[in-house]
Amino acid sequence: MLLTGTFIDEISHDIPHQNWGTVEWENDFKHMKAAGIDTVIVIRCGYRNFITYPSKYLIDKHNCYTPPIDLIDLFLTLAEKNEMQLYFGLYDSGKYWDTGNLTFEIDANRFVIDEVWNLYGHRKAFKGWYLSTEISRKTKGAIEAFSGLGKMCKDVSSNLPVFISPWIDGKKAVMAASGNLSKTDAISLKEHENEWNEIFDGIHQSIDAVAFQDGHIEYHELDSFFQINKLLADKYQLQCWTNAESFDRDMPIKFLPIKFEKLKLKLEAAARAGYDKAITFEFSHFMSPQSAYVQAHHLYNRYIAFKNQLS
Numbered sequence: 001m002l003l004t005g006t007f008i009d010e011i012s013h014d015i016p017h018q019n020w021g022t023v024e025w026e027n028d029f030k031h032m033k034a035a036g037i038d039t040v041i042v043i044r045c046g047y048r049n050f051i052t053y054p055s056k057y058l059i060d061k062h063n064c065y066t067p068p069i070d071l072i073d074l075f076l077t078l079a080e081k082n083e084m085q086l087y088f089g090l091y092d093s094g095k096y097w098d099t100g101n102l103t104f105e106i107d108a109n110r111f112v113i114d115e116v117w118n119l120y121g122h123r124k125a126f127k128g129w130y131l132s133t134e135i136s137r138k139t140k141g142a143i144e145a146f147s148g149l150g151k152m153c154k155d156v157s158s159n160l161p162v163f164i165s166p167w168i169d170g171k172k173a174v175m176a177a178s179g180n181l182s183k184t185d186a187i188s189l190k191e192h193e194n195e196w197n198e199i200f201d202g203i204h205q206s207i208d209a210v211a212f213q214d215g216h217i218e219y220h221e222l223d224s225f226f227q228i229n230k231l232l233a234d235k236y237q238l239q240c241w242t243n244a245e246s247f248d249r250d251m252p253i254k255f256l257p258i259k260f261e262k263l264k265l266k267l268e269a270a271a272r273a274g275y276d277k278a279i280t281f282e283f284s285h286f287m288s289p290q291s292a293y294v295q296a297h298h299l300y301n302r303y304i305a306f307k308n309q310l311s
Contacts, residue, residue, distance in 0.1 A: 001271035002307055003244065005039035005279030006032060006287075007089075010071055011047045015255060015285055018292050022074060028284050029078040035300070036307060037283065040079055041087040044132040045072065045112065048094040053119070057111045058091060072116075076123045085127035087163065088116060090149065092132050102141035105133050106148050113149075117156045128161040129153040131207070136169040136216075137187070137195050143202035150206030163209035165243045165281075168192060168225055170217035172249045179252075186217075193228045200236040209239035211279055214266045215249045222266060226273035241277040242270040246286040246299065257286040257295040260302035 009015060020028070032040070045052050051064045052071040058064040072088070079086045091112045095104035113129075120126050131149050135142050150162045169187040187195075200210075212229050214222065226242070233240035244266050247255040270278055285291055289300050 001242075001267045001275065001278045002036055002310065003267070003278050003280050003283075003303075004036055005041060005241075005277060006037055006283035007041045007043040007243075007279065007281045008075060008284065009043050009282050010052055011044050011050050013047055016292065018285065020284075022069075024290060025074060026078060027290060028288055029082050029084070031289055031300070032283055033082045033084070035283070035287070035304065037084065039085050039087065039127075039277075039279065040075065041130050041279065042072065042075060042089040043130070043282070044089045044092045045116065046091045048092070051091075053116075055091075055112065055115060057115050058108075061111075062093065062108065072120055076120060076125045079125035080123070084125060086123075086125045087128040087130045087161075088120070088126065089130040089132040096133055102133060102135075102145035106145050109149055110152055113152050113156055121157060126160075128163065128208075129157070131162060131164045134166060134213075136167045143199060146199075146203040147206040150203065154206065161208040162206065163211060163239070163241070164203075164207055165211040165213060166196075167213040168216045170221065170225075172216045172218075189224055189228060192225065193232065196229075196232050197235075200232055200238065204236035204238060207238065209241050209276075211241035211243040211277075213243045213245060213281070214270070215245035215247075219262070219265050222269035223272060226269050226275070230273045230275065239276045240273075241279055242266070242275050244270065244278050244280045246280045246282065255286075257291070257293050257299045260299055260306070263299070263303070264306065 046058055049064050051058050051067055054066055054070060059066055076086055090109045093104055093108050096102050131146055153162050171182045171186040210233055217225055230240045246258050246263060248258040267278060286296050287300050289297050
């Protein structure tokens with residue numbers, strides 16, 4: 001299984017900003033295209049006070065800063081130029097991370113969804129939506145938030161596809177700010193199956209695909225969890241994607257580009273499970289030939305050689 005999609009993490013939460021301008025982004029889309037990427041996903045259009053486009057609503061109501069450039073327009077232009085599709089990620093107010101309650105995100109995004117569709121819905125590359133709030137388990141308000149936001153996105157855009165990218169509450173599911181690399185209270189396979197069966201039952205009519213993050217479990221657990229994910233996705237008629245993380249969760253420095261062997265193991269497990277698509281978080285920092293991390297340049301070379309071998 002090869003990567004055909006990547007997140008774009010322009011409004012970074014815990015990864016250093018690369019300070020790219022139009023030229024660097026244009027070059028990166030060319031590198032993505034060469035790697036076989038046909039889908040780019042803006043992971044979030046804003047986080048707390050920083051935003052990717054000049055949103056009148058977010059600037060007025062959430063005291064967000066006016067961005068120096070309309071990145072959504074830029075990314076749509078570059079996606080169109082490179083014959084890619086773009087999924088738009090919603091706004092993250094940060095209140096969920098502070099409170100554990102997802103209902104705040106519904107209130108903010110009901111306005112963002114309308115505003116964004118009016119501004120960019122006519123663009124050729126605008127092909128779907130990403131619900132940017134990440135969960136792993138039965139988070140308070142998750143079913144209501146995902147079903148409500150997904151329905152809003154679909155209603156305004158004549159049913160364009162919507163997807164989510166939750167994480168698995170495995171041994172490596174520790175806070176980025178923590179010095180720990182693992183924890184003892186990891187979810188069991190049965191708990192994961194039961195909880196996501198309940199969540200999918202409540203949201204499947206409002207989303208089209210699920211891309212579980214693959215970095216929070218051990219490598220020997222990939223097959224068992226992936227099989228459950230595919231089984232549940234099939235049960236609720238959802239596309240089952242993998243979010244193949246291209247950064248390493250096993251290192252004390254958070255976060256560095258992943259060892260190619262580990263990425264290969266994860267993609268091969270997704271292929272065995274019969275997944276429908278592989279996306280990554282994320283190309284520009286961890287796989288690009290122009291990344292600030294030199295290791296990413298080498299990962300790109302190893303991946304291209306792997307891709308060519310399979311072609």
